[in-house]
Amino acid sequence: MPTIKLTRPKLDAGEKIYFGALIKGFFLTMKHAVKSLRGKSYGAEGLASSGLGVTMQFPEQRWDSHMPEYYRGAPTLVTDEQGRERCVSCQLCEFICPPKAIKITPSEIPSDDKWAKVEKRPLEFDIDMIRCIYCGMCEEVCPEQAIYLRKDYLITGTTRQAMVHDKKKLYEIGGVRVGLVNKWNELK
Amino acid sequence: MSDSPTATAEAKLPKDIAAEKGMVNVQIDGVWHQFPKGTRMIEACRAVKKDVPYYCYHPKLSVPGNCRMCMVQMGMPPRPAPGQEPTRDENGYEPIGWMPRPAISCANTVAENMGIRTTGELVEKCREGVMEFLLINHPLDCPICDQAGECRLQEQSVGFGRGVSRFVDMKVKKPKNVDIGPRIRLDDERCIMCSRCIRFMDEVAGDPVLGFTQRGTHTTLTVHPGRLLDHNYSLNTADICPVGALTSNDFRFQMRVWFLKETPSIDVNCGTGCNITIHTRGNTIHRITPRQNNEVNSNWMPDSHRLNFHYIDGETRLAEPLIKENGTHRAATWPEALTNTAAALAKYAPSEIAIIASARMTNEELFLIRALAGKLGTAALAVVPRKGENDGLLIAADRNPNTTGAKLILSSEDPSAPLASIREGVRSGTVKALLVFGEDLTTEAGFTADDLAKPEFIASIQLLAGPTANASHVVLPGAAFAEKRGSMVNLSGRLQRLNRAIEPPAQARDDWEILRDLAGGTQNLIEEVFKDIASTVTEFNGLTLSKIGHQGTVITETGYEIPLLKNEGVRKAAGIING
């Protein structure tokens, strides 16, 4: 084990008595207290709080209009303009998901389907929102741009089962996403 | 191999020293090695841990040299002018004159004083070019493709490719999702024309139904018109396919390979005992693939055996002990079922009890059955014979995986011999209590449902619901081959090991534990049972379960030869394959 010699800082007499720092501390805490009581907490405007502290009073005040572009809410599945499932159930999201919230059962698209070229789609796609930590790794890893984190953050349920988003629910929240995906192109 | 030439004899040249041993000196990436004459360059590089990428090469197949991925830079000493002595360095090696163009390492053999470079600008440029060509028409549908995760094209694209495509034209369109056989699906767009599957069907399976049609970029893998790829070894083509062109219908879109846990084990469908890898996720088996063992199954296994695992989590699987009361079964606890059995057996004289075991059971289980028979005092102990047809490749005529083991453990030349007398005893009523372990008697054993109604008491270890389970007064649910540890001896006398890949369902228990409780044994671990075998049966002396190893250990000579290995030996001797 390496040994490092640490020298204690030299304190002068005033610092040794300690009362100076103590009183300075009292001034600091009191300054914050007075500012808070006057409704002028530091950084209160930025968060649109009441000024008594920087906390936003949640049910009355909502963050929605302040939500940044990069906000990561509930993960969802998206369809394209023609209502096709983008997901091909490659299960990369299931693999990468740190809390193992995603569970996919893959299935084959029947050959008489219009989009049978893609061959594969999820039969079931469950995301357990109790487990989900909103890390966005599923979105990052998805090779088909099928899974996106939307801005929904009020995910509540009264049972564990209600907190599991199934495929239908995921497409319902996710909606339609426009963008170039080549896999349906017969020439690509 | 790396004997220092100067250490043995100073006067001699390295080539002479090597030649005495039938070797040649080869310089690989600047280091001199010795290899036997006739070694392929790619094998030489692999032997010294120099990675050479390849697609079409397979050590068990002939070498077409058509993928061009294994190119290395090669050099030979320059030919001296007439009368001139070749120059040599202080170690006696001649200088290497490097060739300006690369050579494929799979189709060339090593030669004296040869030089090989597996790295360097030339080699790397070549690999990058080959990769780019291979990927030009490849659909890049990795998210859909089942091969993703174990795909050579993916791995080598990362390792040696350029990362981005420069190709702007339209890719060549070929048939996708082609139904070429009952168990195999073909995607021609993904095919890189390595021809491994064609060669396998031709050389190993002996049913050359696959071939290429068209030319150039339009080359298409196809099955012979009017034929199907329905050979019993067809799934091996999916194993050796380096890309996702050939995939198994059974495994298709079931699970991504990166989730699968691999457990080495052995096949229990015939006496050959093919070495297998069981791929599981959670408590589900998703597929079984052959595991290389050059003394048993080489790299292959039959389709019928590898697909025979779905019954394990089937609907008829028994998951809790059952006791028959008033003609119907009810669920019971283990202690209840076991004491019930012991109490029932105590009522009968030893001569009224018969045991029918199975040569599908492990040595440990058979050993405990022997102990149980000793405890009950009965001599009526038989295994059920199971005969089929030898397919001339890997499937043996004896469909029991552990007949040899049963012979050794039960110390009998034909452990199935007493079966007929037991059958007669049941029919005549002299056998009043019957213990059935791991067999459904209405199939190979030749019992009828009426016969099974005759004994006063039947206890059986069963995997699946069936006539025997129905007739049993106590049903003890056992474990399937993928759920237990143990050992078996194959027809050629090789002791091999089963490993537990998944847990038995619900209340089902490992068979050896049930038998131990019935026999009143005190072993806590299966290793202890094996230790008892090792001290009792001569052939097992000095062995432990872990000493068997993943490749098995020969413990007895039976003279049985596996036909496929015979064929392979012939081709190896002819220099067609490397082995």
Added chain:
Amino acid sequence: MDLLIDLAIIITKIVAFTFLIVLPLVPLSVYFERRFSAIIQDRVGPNRVGIPLTLLGFKKDFHLFGLIQPIADGLKLFLKEDFTPEHVRKAFYWLAPALTVVPALITVCVVPFGPDVTLFGRTEKLVIADIDVGPLFVFAISSLTVYGITLAGWSSNSKFPFIGGVRSTAQMISYEICLGLSIIPVLLYFGTLNLNQIVQHQADNGWLLLPLWTDGKLSLPGLQTALFWIPAFIAFLIFTISIFAETNRMPFDLPECETELVGGYHTEYSSMKFAMFFMGEYAAMVIGSALIITLFLGGWSAGFGLDAAIANFSIGDFQIGGFIHMGIFLTKLLAFILFFILVRWTVPRFRYDQLMKLGWVIFFEAALINVFLAALIIAAPELTATIIATGAILLIAVTAAVIWVAKISEPPAKILRA
């Protein structure tokens, strides 16, 4: 008959002071603790729990600034599973929480909440027991609290509570010495141990720390009183800081220091038993504050010569000025509790060796010297100048010697492993 009335009055006083004033102060100070710390840290704090009028069909809840929060907390703790771990020593484990709350509440009986009040022709003191050994009684009883904590730590049969208990024992015993020594100058000055008389004296002659009036009239203090302010202030500092240590409050809350000891001595406790430790701590804080106010800050006295007027305030026959004084006392008490809270959220926790050094090397000596300094000042009028000078020189020499010994006994800087 008189006996019965006396008994009734005593019981009324006990119920009123202990259960209607001090005990409610405990949840109140918890509420203040949470709100005040929140405000200091730019947060909001509990502001929601109130009367859920919306449940009754009204449009808005009556949130009462979250004042109901302590009740909700109490209710929660009361309804929680009272879990007793398998490995504890049951009897002591159950006894320990009671031993921390009860002493704190017993000491209430000598705290003077106000001067006399006259109701229905009877004059009663606003103190449960007007005994002549007030401070000694407080020390005697409150030092029993240490048993509660030690027993809690030991009976939990678990390492972290045990370390917490041991720390607490050492800490409380160490600081009780400073506590006792530091008020000797005060008692010398007042010449009495009766807390009510001490407060009365301060009401008449100026608070110990604010001697700005004599005999009920505003005036500058005499030389002796002015000089005595110095030992009085030193005593005040030592006493206040020692009270912090005695009540296990920040910055001396090492017995329950979360970063080192999980939860300290009450790690294994849950539900109401945990709540009793919690209450004990806050009750001790209330009593400590009351004692500091009584001894140094004039107790119920309003000061500035107003006390006599307030004391004589009466409506008809009822001389109820005492209740006004009680209000003044409670105001001071609340202010001091707020000071306690402010300290907690300002000053970081001490290291254990620093705590012990502060107690034994600094406060103990300082209090001791302070006693002699105070004695010298009080006795000065009766002594000759030579003796005073000799005494002063001796005192300075002893002080210097103590400082020198403290300095040389300090271990040299150690090599720390990083």
